[in-house]
Amino acid sequence: MLALHFGAGNIGKGFIGYLLNKTGYDVCFVDVDQEAIDRFNETNRYHVELLDDAETTETVSPVSALNSLNQQEEVINRIQHADVITTSIGVHNLHRIAGTLANALLQRITWNHNKLDIIANENAINASSTLQAEVEKHVSPEEMEEILSLVSFPNASVDRLALSKEGADYETALVEPFYEWVINEKEMGNHDLPPIYGATYVNDLKPFIERKLFLVNMGHATTAYIAFLYEEPTIQSALENPDIETFVRGTMHESAQYFVENFDVSQDEMNDYIEKIINRFKNKNISDNIFRVGRAPLRKLGQNERLSKPTQELRRSGLPTEHLTVAIAAGFLFDNPEDEESVKLQNLIEERGIEKAIVHVTGLENDDICQAIQNNYTKLKEKNDLLSIVNQ
Template identity: 40%
Template sequence: MKAVHFGAGNIGRGFIGELLHNSGFDITFIEVDKHTVDYINKTHTYDVYIINDNYRKEVIDKVCAISPITDEDKAIASIVDADIITTSVCVDNLPKIAGTLAKGLKQRIIQHKEKVNILSCENAFYATDILKKALMECKTPLSEQALDSIGCFPNVAVDRIALSTEQDGIRIPQIETSFELVIEKYKLKDPSSQPIKGAEYADNLSMYLERKLYVFNCGHATAAYLGYYHKLPTIYDALNNKEIHTDVLAVMRESALMMTKKFPFKMDELELFIQKILKRISLKDLHDEVTRVGRSPIRKLSRNDRLIGPAMLTENYGLKNDHLVKAVAAAYLFDYAEDEQAVEIQSFIKNNDIKQAIQKYSEITPNDTLFNKIVTAYNKMNKN
């Protein structure tokens, strides 16, 4: 069986690549970084280190890599022959890969190939739907009818800590043993199949997507922004600060309580989920920098993302959200000079004010009850 995966970064090699390999697929990575392509093709293997198993080395074999920049024809040919197509390029980059993927799918139609499962394994809501839309809007677009004739587009929820260390100029993935990959079952080519071993196959994906983004990612981001605010370098350091740990736990519980109102979750099962996540992200061996977890604050402060999304929903359900509001304020104070989005937000606040920033980046208006709460919390933290 053959898999094509767009993106050979930490998630690509350390998470999805490992699962595809363990599911019996030979993998072709479509990757723009020349050094990574050359590294994979040198031995047609790559290494992964398991953090919480004494950094045990795992060798992934039967792999190759193709650059869509220098060898697009080969990339297209690999798409034509694929039995499954996956991505992990960051949701913002899906339009960049859509052209090559669309050309490959067109060739599949011309050659009367079977339908293929296409899964976008990005840390975002309904990323496969976003990819499908990008395929209809790229320079070589396909109509929705054409896409449905050649592809099946299940959405996916992803969860794994995948970091990396540099060896000889190459980023080598370092991963945790635990993970969650939940696939929208009814959209698969064969809903009774399980093409990726270790994944869960769910009828109601939205509850898993929101639990991941609004509880896990929300807490993780809160630890990062409060850690940065207190000038602490890593998530481990942040969560070993009593005040921050209390705030992060409270944020996750505020969000979790909201989830019990929206979905058939029980608070006790979400509490177990919270404790499991806190244990995972607070490992000292992760060396996970707050600036990495807090990167791209424009995306993380958008209306439906990990901070504003649950804060708005708690407002709708009439629930307490003081700690969520504090997390949002801390995100607006994230002024890391090496993060372009952080620089943009801080420049906008300087030239306008925080009220204008909240309206611009979080799409919250002064008519929303959440608006003044964020402004008050921001001004208090900024003054301190």
């Protein structure tokens, strides 16, 4: 069986490619890093090192790789022959591969009548649907109908911290022991292939996507933004501070009420899940730089994103948002001159003022929420006593 995966980055190597290989697939990566591509093809393997106390290392093989820039025909050929196609290139880059996919799929369906699933594993809601929409831009409605008779775009939710380590001989991915790959089974077209090792198949993906975004991603970003105010370099060092841990935990418990209110999940289940997340964040085998985690604040503070969306939903239900409005305020104070979005955010605040910046970036229309964020922004600039701000 052949799996074609777009994106040979940390998630591609340490998560998606790793599990596809365990399922029995020969994995071919498509990327633009020629040095990495050459290493894949020379060794036909790479290493995955677990960030656990035992420093467990596994070898993933056989693997190969293609360059999407100068091996277009080979990539198209692999698309036509693949048994499954996956991505982890970032949701904003999906449009870059859509034309190649469209071209290859039109050729594929003329002779290969096997069903094909294309799963975009990006840190976004319904990324596969986004990829499908991008493919549609390159074909006529009639051609897209033909493609969809054989090709499906099941959505997925993915969760695993993946880093990398430089090595002269092999590609090596560093990953936390925990992972979660949830796939919408109802949207799949090919049910003849074996289930992907370690993946969970569900009929309703929304609770899993939102749980990951509004709890894991939200908690991670919150920790980074608060850590910046406390001048802590990593997520792990920040959570050694009891005040920061207490605050992050409080923020996650607020967001968890959205799930208790809207899905068939108990408070005890959410409490257990929060403890699991906190323990993941505190893993001392990981050194997770706050500037990596907090990067792109314009996106992460956006209307339908990890901080603003649960705040809005909770306020509509009349539920507390004291911690969340502080976390959002901290995001507006995140100032990294090497991060393009951070620079734009600080320029926006300087040019238009914090009040207008909050409305512009978050899209929040509730005056009470925006006022709370603005008040917390002012308080955080004056002092870093998180708990007193929340308890006022």
